[in-house]
Amino acid sequence: MIDQKKVKEILFALGADLCGIASMDRFTDAPKGYHPLDVFPFCKSVISFGCRFPVGTLHCSSPIPYTRARNSITPKMDALALDFCIEMEKHQILCVPVPTNESQWDTNTGRWRGLVSQKHAAQAAGLGSIGRHSLLITPEFGSMLWLGMVLCAQEFPPDEMKPPLCDHCGRCVDACPVNALENLEIKQQTCYGFAFGDDPGTQTWRIACHACRDICPYNLGSQNSFSGRGRA
Numbered sequence: 001m002i003d004q005k006k007v008k009e010i011l012f013a014l015g016a017d018l019c020g021i022a023s024m025d026r027f028t029d030a031p032k033g034y035h036p037l038d039v040f041p042f043c044k045s046v047i048s049f050g051c052r053f054p055v056g057t058l059h060c061s062s063p064i065p066y067t068r069a070r071n072s073i074t075p076k077m078d079a080l081a082l083d084f085c086i087e088m089e090k091h092q093i094l095c096v097p098v099p100t101n102e103s104q105w106d107t108n109t110g111r112w113r114g115l116v117s118q119k120h121a122a123q124a125a126g127l128g129s130i131g132r133h134s135l136l137i138t139p140e141f142g143s144m145l146w147l148g149m150v151l152c153a154q155e156f157p158p159d160e161m162k163p164p165l166c167d168h169c170g171r172c173v174d175a176c177p178v179n180a181l182e183n184l185e186i187k188q189q190t191c192y193g194f195a196f197g198d199d200p201g202t203q204t205w206r207i208a209c210h211a212c213r214d215i216c217p218y219n220l221g222s223q224n225s226f227s228g229r230g231r232a
């Protein structure tokens with residue numbers, strides 16, 4: 001018998017640092033086509049999990065360590081979701097892994113999207129709350145967490161949602177070099193165009209900007225308090 005406690009035990013054993021469960025009534029605002037039921041019509045629970053991201057990469061003069069960590073953690077999250085689904089199916093519970101990153105082009109908005117929004121699922125599952133910079137903030141790891149998700153055909157009691165952590169100080173808005181945060185909804189293509197792509201000098205694909213992540217006072221969380229480096 002799998003209950004919500006066992007679900008979390010399995011995810012922690014597979015390497016997750018945080019996990020939570022969301023009920024379907026928390027997705028009523030999902031855009032058409034991006035609701036969990038649009039992906040998996042038998043979905044009764046959404047299980048969200050996160051793995052911590054190395055804080056040291058924020059302190060590097062080269063963008064390569066941050067870029068490589070991000071490119072390495074992406075398949076790790078997908079593999080974790082896959083292994084969890086297989087484990088659940090051994091207990092006769094159907095589960096579907098959702099890719100961790102944006103995986104399809106949305107012709108309506110002209111941008112890449114995830115099949116279901118990872119950060120909204122994580123917020124609905126009680127992992128944290130979405131800040132003004134459009135990233136999830138968790139009490140334990142701030143925004144230094146990568147997210148994964150599984151859609152599950154079994155209903156589990158949902159976790160409590162967290163109160164908002166962002167205090168709207170505006171530092172992330174001011175820190176963005178291309179004003180991608182000036183509106184309440186992030187200008188995603190403006191951010192992507194500036195932050196992602198080949199370095200013009202070295203022709204190496206890299207992530208050139210994470211200023212909004214760096215500047216947020218809540219970026220590290222309670223479990224990432226490094227002596228003398230409380231804030232990136």
Ligand code: SF4
Nearest residue numbers: 176180191209211212
């Ligand atoms: S990553 Fe950089 S460009 Fe994108 S929103 Fe944050 S500060 Fe702006």
Ligand code: SF4
Nearest residue numbers: 131166169170172216
């Ligand atoms: S920098 Fe300030 S406004 Fe931006 S996400 Fe953090 S707390 Fe919110």
